[in-house]
Amino acid sequence: MATRATTSRRVKGETRHDGFLTHAGFRWLKIATALCLVVIASYLMIDITPRHNGGSWYGYTLGTIGVLLILWLTALGMRKRAMTTGRWSLKAWTSAHVYLGLSLIVIGTMHTGFQLGWNVHTLAWALMMLVIVSGMFGVAMYAGIPAALSDNRDEMTQGQMLDALRAIDRQLHDAAQPLPHEQAEAVQWSLDQDPFSGGLWRRLTGNYPNCATARAQAALRQWTGARPDTGDDPLERVDALLERKQAMLARLRKHLRLRALLEIWLYVHVPATFALLAALTAHIVSVFFYW
Amino acid sequence: MTFLIRQISYTATGREIVRDAVLPKPQISIGRAAGSDIHLQDLAVTPDHARIEQVDARRVIVRATGTLGFDVDGRTVTRVDIDAVKGAELRFGAHRITVSHGEDDQIILAVQRVDALSDASEEKDEARVFSLIGLLPGRRAMAWAFALSILIGFLAIPIISYATRPAPDTRNIYAVKDERQAQMQKASLTQGDTVTGDAAWSPGPLSKAHHALEGKCESCHVKAFVAVQDTACQTCHNPKDVHEHAPAARIAMARETPGLGGRFLASVASAFGKPPAGSCVDCHSEHEGAAPMQQTAQQFCTDCHGTMDQRLKDTKLGNAGDFSTSHPQFEPAVMVAPAGIGMKYPRFDRISLDKKPTDNSGLKFPHDMHLSKSGGVARMARTLKAQEGYGDALACADCHRPTADGVRFLPVDMETDCQSCHSLGFESVGGTVRTLRHGQPEQVIADLRAYYRSTGPARPIALGGMARRLPGDYAATKVNAAYVQAASARPGNAEAAIRAVFSKGGACYDCHVITPPGAGGNASWHVTPVNQPMRYMMNGWFDHAAHKTETCESCHAAPKSKQASDLLLPGIANCRQCHGGEKAKVDVPSGCALCHSYHIGDGAPWVPANSIQDKTVAKVIALSGATASKASTGGLSSNTKRNR
Numbered sequence: 001m002a003t004r005a006t007t008s009r010r011v012k013g014e015t016r017h018d019g020f021l022t023h024a025g026f027r028w029l030k031i032a033t034a035l036c037l038v039v040i041a042s043y044l045m046i047d048i049t050p051r052h053n054g055g056s057w058y059g060y061t062l063g064t065i066g067v068l069l070i071l072w073l074t075a076l077g078m079r080k081r082a083m084t085t086g087r088w089s090l091k092a093w094t095s096a097h098v099y100l101g102l103s104l105i106v107i108g109t110m111h112t113g114f115q116l117g118w119n120v121h122t123l124a125w126a127l128m129m130l131v132i133v134s135g136m137f138g139v140a141m142y143a144g145i146p147a148a149l150s151d152n153r154d155e156m157t158q159g160q161m162l163d164a165l166r167a168i169d170r171q172l173h174d175a176a177q178p179l180p181h182e183q184a185e186a187v188q189w190s191l192d193q194d195p196f197s198g199g200l201w202r203r204l205t206g207n208y209p210n211c212a213t214a215r216a217q218a219a220l221r222q223w224t225g226a227r228p229d230t231g232d233d234p235l236e237r238v239d240a241l242l243e244r245k246q247a248m249l250a251r252l253r254k255h256l257r258l259r260a261l262l263e264i265w266l267y268v269h270v271p272a273t274f275a276l277l278a279a280l281t282a283h284i285v286s287v288f289f290y291w
Numbered sequence: 292m293t294f295l296i297r298q299i300s301y302t303a304t305g306r307e308i309v310r311d312a313v314l315p316k317p318q319i320s321i322g323r324a325a326g327s328d329i330h331l332q333d334l335a336v337t338p339d340h341a342r343i344e345q346v347d348a349r350r351v352i353v354r355a356t357g358t359l360g361f362d363v364d365g366r367t368v369t370r371v372d373i374d375a376v377k378g379a380e381l382r383f384g385a386h387r388i389t390v391s392h393g394e395d396d397q398i399i400l401a402v403q404r405v406d407a408l409s410d411a412s413e414e415k416d417e418a419r420v421f422s423l424i425g426l427l428p429g430r431r432a433m434a435w436a437f438a439l440s441i442l443i444g445f446l447a448i449p450i451i452s453y454a455t456r457p458a459p460d461t462r463n464i465y466a467v468k469d470e471r472q473a474q475m476q477k478a479s480l481t482q483g484d485t486v487t488g489d490a491a492w493s494p495g496p497l498s499k500a501h502h503a504l505e506g507k508c509e510s511c512h513v514k515a516f517v518a519v520q521d522t523a524c525q526t527c528h529n530p531k532d533v534h535e536h537a538p539a540a541r542i543a544m545a546r547e548t549p550g551l552g553g554r555f556l557a558s559v560a561s562a563f564g565k566p567p568a569g570s571c572v573d574c575h576s577e578h579e580g581a582a583p584m585q586q587t588a589q590q591f592c593t594d595c596h597g598t599m600d601q602r603l604k605d606t607k608l609g610n611a612g613d614f615s616t617s618h619p620q621f622e623p624a625v626m627v628a629p630a631g632i633g634m635k636y637p638r639f640d641r642i643s644l645d646k647k648p649t650d651n652s653g654l655k656f657p658h659d660m661h662l663s664k665s666g667g668v669a670r671m672a673r674t675l676k677a678q679e680g681y682g683d684a685l686a687c688a689d690c691h692r693p694t695a696d697g698v699r700f701l702p703v704d705m706e707t708d709c710q711s712c713h714s715l716g717f718e719s720v721g722g723t724v725r726t727l728r729h730g731q732p733e734q735v736i737a738d739l740r741a742y743y744r745s746t747g748p749a750r751p752i753a754l755g756g757m758a759r760r761l762p763g764d765y766a767a768t769k770v771n772a773a774y775v776q777a778a779s780a781r782p783g784n785a786e787a788a789i790r791a792v793f794s795k796g797g798a799c800y801d802c803h804v805i806t807p808p809g810a811g812g813n814a815s816w817h818v819t820p821v822n823q824p825m826r827y828m829m830n831g832w833f834d835h836a837a838h839k840t841e842t843c844e845s846c847h848a849a850p851k852s853k854q855a856s857d858l859l860l861p862g863i864a865n866c867r868q869c870h871g872g873e874k875a876k877v878d879v880p881s882g883c884a885l886c887h888s889y890h891i892g893d894g895a896p897w898v899p900a901n902s903i904q905d906k907t908v909a910k911v912i913a914l915s916g917a918t919a920s921k922a923s924t925g926g927l928s929s930n931t932k933r934n935r
Contacts, residue, residue, distance in 0.1 A: 049588035169409035191409035275437035282445035286492040290512035
């Protein structure tokens, strides 16, 4: 029976990708759910007087479980640098990381007994929640973004996107040579534009209201707008090239936006984790210091 | 007069290509236009941008033809005079033109594109530009910054501040060490916080009573890594003032041995240096919010009292585990022998209500007669309705007045509570009624004697005025003789009146227990002192004010009581109609601390405001919305009427 199950799983694995969320038939989701239910049930059944708090024996128990879990979850940062397969594969580890990490919401909050305040103890709890929420955001992004990223790239690599921009720039440069200075200057705006400019907000929203290429095109259309397209006007060629450059920029910017969304959570998750470890240390030491 | 134009360019592999062209002209043009002598394919350059003119063998003048200038050695100009021997570097858009002097006085102009044709064409680090690197501080840097600032702010600063706080002055060799420590602690309470940054360590606000200690953590957490000890509490709470519940040894003996889990928890707690069971903090938990301190849990009492007879064989206390299920019947302190003959003080015994004890108050007072809706008392009440504010019959509140705090009732007072009906008046002088002095039998006797001495019998009308009696009017003589005799014997009548007052049918005897002269060795009439206890339950607390919503009769069976000696206290069954154990499903779940206090004192057991009491009152009012109005007619609320 067991062997059959293993074989069938292996066959399945060959045909279909089994992500870390669904790993081993949601094994870790089940374990984490069971853990949460046990904690909630015991929280409701065990009578702590005067009320639940981190300082009761039950509170200390949950706190100990919580801190061990946090340390183990942090260890993913080291574990992920050594990829292995099998029972303790990195995938299994990541699956456990996600679901046990989510169960910390219950364990950590029950540990507080809902007694929150402006102190280092609640700081640790808040940082834990921030880490978990950023992780949830990360998982959500991992679920949707790679497909969108792939759709947008249209089988182009990042280097190819950049090369395409460069090719357009070269053609723009050549096409603009015969133009008088005012028009050439407008084309130069577009050439001088850094396609990777803009801060974090532009990256995340993909909204570039003051794009130099768009400005250049708008400026050039002041000349071309009133004239019929004779077919040999260099301005018309430049206009067409600027159109192409805008399309290319739009694709690049969408790519950058998706990548930013895919990366941003780690900029919260990782520093907040270390802040959490520090706050946790302060929390535990202070509790025993003023014992 | 020749220019040597040297075009320098690079192949994709980086190899340099140099093409020289000689222009034997005194002046050459620079621009984007295809016909320029130096043709710069550069959109930043105008079609006809500048002219270079050779002045002599080594000097050239560069002049911009339009308004757009060019750069010479980093400065933007529109005209420049250059010594070619010294050389110069011109910059037109993305191109650099280096001016130098060659053989045969040739002016060499080396032209080279130095900037990429567009920004995108420049070298880009792909891994960097496509990611968020550079847009955000690095993850590692942020991790270090956050972690270090938290460790410094929330750990290092408080600990350093704690370690370096002003050391206590211990130079006084006369001070006893313990005393000194207590002084130090007290000083730290008044001096203020000496440890910086530890406020963030407080897991929650202190209770109201300890609010002044907020932030002064070290006043209770005296030593680092040592749990709060009783001595810290005793700095302010003198153990002499906080009454010990029982001798410590007896408490230790009475405490139930915890189960396996409890023993394990206790061993963990002791391994971490927690003070043992029975310490102050065991019961008084702090940092639970700025409200009053939390009420003590029932478990804290039942640890010992639940099954105490098993461990303390000699205890007189019954087991009490839960008010609903395991609590002894009340044992009021009842006077069993009054003070009086041979006894200076009355004797009280605690007797269980199950044994139906009687209480000898020394009064003859049938409650049923006074509360009856019909009969003489009720008629009297109706007569005095307007004057005294009575109802159609007497109610409890007409005679019983609560204390100011409403907890108990004042002893019934003759002058205020009885005299409106039970008058002690014996003579009217000009409309003022003279009364016997209540509570002073000697004065009563003296007043009666004085009365009989100072007044004569009524003079018979037949005696007429002061006219001389006619001889032979024997009838008048007889009347006169009788009158004179009566008048002379009048003071002697006082004794009979006194006897009458103190005997059956007399004003005193009706209500009081009287001992006649001679009996028991007393020389005069003796009225047994009345005993009206305000409190029967000496170890429990009952607050009448908290029970305002109930009628008096719902607990005290006064309307049916025929004897003054009936003890009208309700038993535990009556209380259990509403009250039950802490966890019981009853109207008023009541822990031990509702009626009992651990540190036994004279006052009410400590109850946090806004907790059980107020909640209970609100609940009971809600439950008995209808009966509350009924209760107010015959119950306590009507006492306002009586407070004239």
